[in-house]
Amino acid sequence: MSGFIQLVVSGLATGAIYALVAVGFALLWQTSQTINFAQGEFVMVPAFFVLVAMKVWGLGYLPSIAIGLVVSALLLGAAFKGLVVEPMLRHGVLPLVISTVALAILMKESVKDFYSSQAQQFPPIVEGTDIEFLGAVVSTQSIAIFFVALGAVALLNWFLSSTLTGRAMQATAQNRAVARILGVDVDRMILYTFLINGLLTALASFLISPIYLAKFTNGETLGLAAFVAAIVGGFNHVRGAVLGGLILGVLDNLAASYVSAQYRAAVPLIVLVVVILFRPQGLLGRVEERSV
Amino acid sequence: MKYLMKSFFVAAMAMAPVAAGAQSTIYIPNLAELSGAGAVSGTNWRDGIILAVEEINAKGGILGRKLDVPHVDTQSEASIARAQIQRMIDNKAYVVLGPVFSGSVLPSMELTKQAEIPQIMGGEAAAITQRGNPYIFRTAFGQQVSMPKIANYMRDGVKAKSVAVVWVNNDFGKGGRDAFTAEMRKRNIPVVADVSTESGQVDFASDVVKVKNANADAIFVYTNEEESARFLREARKQGIRAPLIGETTLLGQKVIELAGEAANGVKGHVGLTADAPVPALQEFGEKFKKRFGYANDHNGIKGYTAVYVIKHVTEKIGKFDSKAFAAALHGMTIKPSDEPGILMEATWDKNGDIDRQSFLGEVVAGKQKIVEILPKAGL
Amino acid sequence: MERARLVPLAIAAAVVLALALGPQFLRPSSLYLVSLWAVTAIAAMGLNLTLGYAGQISMAQGAFVGIGAYATAILMQQGVPFPAAFVAAGAICFGVGWLLGYPALRVQHHYLAFVTLAFTTLVYLLLRNEQWLTNGVYGISGIQRPVLFGVSFAKSADYYYFCLGMLAIFLGAMWWMIRSPWGRAFMVLRENPVRAMSLGVDTRRYTLLAFAIGSSIGGFAGGLFAPLVQFLEPGSFSLGYSLSLLLMVIVGGSGYLLGPLVGAMVAVLLPEFLRFTQGYYLLLYAAAVMILMTFCPQGLIGMAERIAAALRRRRTTATTGTH
Numbered sequence: 001m002s003g004f005i006q007l008v009v010s011g012l013a014t015g016a017i018y019a020l021v022a023v024g025f026a027l028l029w030q031t032s033q034t035i036n037f038a039q040g041e042f043v044m045v046p047a048f049f050v051l052v053a054m055k056v057w058g059l060g061y062l063p064s065i066a067i068g069l070v071v072s073a074l075l076l077g078a079a080f081k082g083l084v085v086e087p088m089l090r091h092g093v094l095p096l097v098i099s100t101v102a103l104a105i106l107m108k109e110s111v112k113d114f115y116s117s118q119a120q121q122f123p124p125i126v127e128g129t130d131i132e133f134l135g136a137v138v139s140t141q142s143i144a145i146f147f148v149a150l151g152a153v154a155l156l157n158w159f160l161s162s163t164l165t166g167r168a169m170q171a172t173a174q175n176r177a178v179a180r181i182l183g184v185d186v187d188r189m190i191l192y193t194f195l196i197n198g199l200l201t202a203l204a205s206f207l208i209s210p211i212y213l214a215k216f217t218n219g220e221t222l223g224l225a226a227f228v229a230a231i232v233g234g235f236n237h238v239r240g241a242v243l244g245g246l247i248l249g250v251l252d253n254l255a256a257s258y259v260s261a262q263y264r265a266a267v268p269l270i271v272l273v274v275v276i277l278f279r280p281q282g283l284l285g286r287v288e289e290r291s292v
Numbered sequence: 293m294k295y296l297m298k299s300f301f302v303a304a305m306a307m308a309p310v311a312a313g314a315q316s317t318i319y320i321p322n323l324a325e326l327s328g329a330g331a332v333s334g335t336n337w338r339d340g341i342i343l344a345v346e347e348i349n350a351k352g353g354i355l356g357r358k359l360d361v362p363h364v365d366t367q368s369e370a371s372i373a374r375a376q377i378q379r380m381i382d383n384k385a386y387v388v389l390g391p392v393f394s395g396s397v398l399p400s401m402e403l404t405k406q407a408e409i410p411q412i413m414g415g416e417a418a419a420i421t422q423r424g425n426p427y428i429f430r431t432a433f434g435q436q437v438s439m440p441k442i443a444n445y446m447r448d449g450v451k452a453k454s455v456a457v458v459w460v461n462n463d464f465g466k467g468g469r470d471a472f473t474a475e476m477r478k479r480n481i482p483v484v485a486d487v488s489t490e491s492g493q494v495d496f497a498s499d500v501v502k503v504k505n506a507n508a509d510a511i512f513v514y515t516n517e518e519e520s521a522r523f524l525r526e527a528r529k530q531g532i533r534a535p536l537i538g539e540t541t542l543l544g545q546k547v548i549e550l551a552g553e554a555a556n557g558v559k560g561h562v563g564l565t566a567d568a569p570v571p572a573l574q575e576f577g578e579k580f581k582k583r584f585g586y587a588n589d590h591n592g593i594k595g596y597t598a599v600y601v602i603k604h605v606t607e608k609i610g611k612f613d614s615k616a617f618a619a620a621l622h623g624m625t626i627k628p629s630d631e632p633g634i635l636m637e638a639t640w641d642k643n644g645d646i647d648r649q650s651f652l653g654e655v656v657a658g659k660q661k662i663v664e665i666l667p668k669a670g671l
Numbered sequence: 672m673e674r675a676r677l678v679p680l681a682i683a684a685a686v687v688l689a690l691a692l693g694p695q696f697l698r699p700s701s702l703y704l705v706s707l708w709a710v711t712a713i714a715a716m717g718l719n720l721t722l723g724y725a726g727q728i729s730m731a732q733g734a735f736v737g738i739g740a741y742a743t744a745i746l747m748q749q750g751v752p753f754p755a756a757f758v759a760a761g762a763i764c765f766g767v768g769w770l771l772g773y774p775a776l777r778v779q780h781h782y783l784a785f786v787t788l789a790f791t792t793l794v795y796l797l798l799r800n801e802q803w804l805t806n807g808v809y810g811i812s813g814i815q816r817p818v819l820f821g822v823s824f825a826k827s828a829d830y831y832y833f834c835l836g837m838l839a840i841f842l843g844a845m846w847w848m849i850r851s852p853w854g855r856a857f858m859v860l861r862e863n864p865v866r867a868m869s870l871g872v873d874t875r876r877y878t879l880l881a882f883a884i885g886s887s888i889g890g891f892a893g894g895l896f897a898p899l900v901q902f903l904e905p906g907s908f909s910l911g912y913s914l915s916l917l918l919m920v921i922v923g924g925s926g927y928l929l930g931p932l933v934g935a936m937v938a939v940l941l942p943e944f945l946r947f948t949q950g951y952y953l954l955l956y957a958a959a960v961m962i963l964m965t966f967c968p969q970g971l972i973g974m975a976e977r978i979a980a981a982l983r984r985r986r987t988t989a990t991t992g993t994h
Binding site for chain 2: 703707799809810812813902904
């Protein structure tokens with residue numbers, strides 16, 4: 001039994017990261033129909049911005065993190081929107097998919113060629129000590145990750161539902177034409193979405209890199225996890241993506257223990273296919289927009 | 293039209309490196325995993341080679357000829373590896389270096405055999421030297437050599453009555469796991485948990501839970517460096533008491549650096565390490581770090597010594613003759629007193645397997661400590 | 672004949688002649704690469720049918736090449752002669768492709784992309800884990816080149832002709848197919864599914880067929896791949912390979928007959944000519960793909976068409992100018 005609780009607790013910690021990445025992914029999809037196949041790499045790269053600031057320029061941890069956030073928002077948010085997504089939207093979905101696949105390769109290769117192919121240590125936000133919880137052992141690091149990640153999502157949710165800008169963004173996501181008639185500056189709202197995605201992935205990067213170690217291949221599994229989480233939870237729903245992420249984290253651990261370690265990667269994918277075929281709007285999604 | 297065709301073929305021919313200066317250099321291409329799944333091992337291997345080539349060329353090369361060692365990427369793909377090795381053969385390579393992944397060694401070694409060109413590579417899968425190929429040479433123990441050493445240590449050193457195995461599900465990990473379980477069976481030690489993990493896996497909670505529930509006397513961990521570090525952290529967190537035993541990778545400097553305090557107490561067998569009580573290995577480690585800015589793993593040592601093997605054997609036979617090279621290296625012992633670059637005395641047998649001293653080590657207070665030097669196995 | 676049509680014809684004739692005379696000039700390594708290009712181009716051609724003509728996005732073509740390659744290798748090891756194993760590879764992939772088409776009846780676009788992506792990973796896991804069948808991570812080595820009617824294709828030059836011959840056959844079949852009622856039905860399906868239905872096209876059947884035929888061509892490519900490389904391991908057929916085939920089709924020009932040939936050339940042959948780029952080839956390739964997608968999502972053939980059209984327009988204005 002303590003084993004089971006351990007699996008669930010550890011899975012929730014990993015799942016919170018997936019949730020963070022999935023939320024940004026879903027936001028982009030909602031407001032600009034962008035399926036970002038480089039989302040995993042968006043989480044991999046910010047850690048290296050920070051490492052450059054710390055190791056090359058010799059700055060401290062906090063200033064480096066601040067630089068990492070700003071650079072991520074600019075490059076992964078604004079530049080991604082302006083240089084990659086925008087010029088391609090008129091061509092339809094497929095060219096953009098291809099372009100983000102290429103972007104993922106570009107980011108991976110750049111980090112490998114210009115920084116290092118070796119895994120790098122990354123400073124943690126809190127020092128890890130282990131504490132017991134219902135017979136399971138959790139590190140304070142995992143707890144911090146869990147609460148920071150969910151806190152960020154809650155904050156985002158509040159922003160989207162309770163501020164004027166947030167509601168304008170939601171209106172943009174739901175129906176661009178109507179939003180424009182209502183006087184919403186649609187372009188700016190879309191830009192905000194990209195900036196938020198850049199910040200979310202950077203935050204995820206800083207949270208996980210101390211545990212995962214910063215490495216150029218990190219995005220591969222994370223990107224896939226983000227898709228699965230976003231689709232399972234519901235593409236057009238922030239809460240859905242959170243639920244999807246947590247489910248995925250726990251499911252992965254349970255599958256490895258109770259189904260088959262060799263096929264652990266298959267279980268989330270099978271869930272994904274089942275959800276797509278029988279509930280394409282996701283567990284929490286609404287049936288308003290289905291691509292058929 | 294004729295012109296067009298001609299230019300097509302001229303372009304195709306241009307694929308071959310310029311033959312000019314062939315007299316002053318000797319072509320020893322290196323085929324390595326520089327991108328894809330094997331990039332970390334391949335880069336280490338390549339950098340070890342670069343270091344050795346720079347040293348040798350600075351001293352005038354081999355028999356008066358400088359080494360021309362292009363580094364070619366397999367992209368960790370068998371089909372690409374095969375294409376590249378064919379080109380090296382077409383270009384009349386003297387000796388071929390690499391690759392590191394057994395999955396790329398297997399398709400390429402048939403071709404070097406047909407072309408009668410020696411191939412000195414980094415793969416550790418047992419199958420490589422079991423096919424009677426006279427042109428393939430190892431730079432590290434094959435798993436059929438290292439696993440019995442670990443198995444003896446399990447029985448005699450740890451005195452384990454049952455073991456759990458944690459392995460990474462690729463050709464490296466699966467090969468090691470298969471060889472290890474076979475050795476355990478021979479020694480009548482039951483394997484009570486057999487845990488497969490993924491390369492690149494991050495969350496080891498479920499694997500540690502499984503191992504913990506199995507209650508084995510000892511746990512054998514056979515995964516790559518980063519995954520080893522993550523496993524050790526999780527094992528420490530969940531309070532695993534049984535000794536954690538590993539082979540080369542588990543006790544590496546990289547694992548200690550990444551796992552921190554959780555690596556303390558880990559024991560095992562180490563084939564090649566810059567931390568061994570061998571001054572030459574330690575000096576190499578410092579040189580490597582100075583040149584490339586990171587600590588080498590065993591693949592760096594493998595690449596470095598491979599180049600020195602070429603130097604020594606060639607000087608011994610006194611000419612650049614691929615066939616004579618392969619014949620000479622079989623059964624040869626190279627001593628550091630004759631060739632300092634070899635770092636440790638090593639012997640090659642008729643299959644191309646390597647034999648040298650190895651170590652039993654333990655991680656104490658964040659440092660690898662060698663507790664025993666194991667003699668050569670005497671293949 | 673007008674000059675505008677003469678130029679492409681002359682280029683085509685030159686290429687065919689050059690390929691036919693290849694073994695006179697090329698060394699084994701280059702022959703191998705051209706053979707690999709032919710095999711890759713066939714695989715991409717299959718995807719081009721599913722994606723380019725029928726408009727169904729698939730990230731599973733690499734998995735079908737894998738299934739075809741493993742089927743061929745395993746059957747040949749059981750003593751089945753190459754032709755039978757080769758046909759079986761295509762047939763198996765036809766069946767599996769048909770089944771994979773069913774999700775496409777329910778969902779499209781990115782959802783279909785994710786379903787096929789999941790399929791690719793599942794196939795990889797099966798190839799790796801079911802060691803009794805595929806020899807797992809150790810891979811299958813020592814796959815023999817085919818012997819047909821007493822003629823051995825073991826030498827690189829002979830297998831080179833074999834692969835190019837196959838490429839010609841598949842190219843011809845594809846050319847015929849897209850002109851047949853089937854091909855037209857596929858294209859209506861891509862352009863306007865609703866219209867297709869109202870025209871009486873059985874969209875269900877044609878969607879499944881588009882998947883099944885495209886996949887079986889992938890399987891045939893696998894059947895050629897196994898004896899070419901003579902070694903198979905599961906890692907070659909993971910998601911990365913499917914994505915790279917997808918890139919090839921788009922880069923070459925999806926929906927163009929020759930698009931996959933050009934795309935495969937960029938991915939397989941071009942790195943050889945650009946070896947001075949060293950380890951940076953993949954990086955440059957990725958950047959080039961992004962630029963191409965921005966300015967000409969119709970791919971390289973689309974771009975060539977556009978340039979040719981522009982030239983023609985200039986020539987016509989120039990000639991009218993002199994009058």
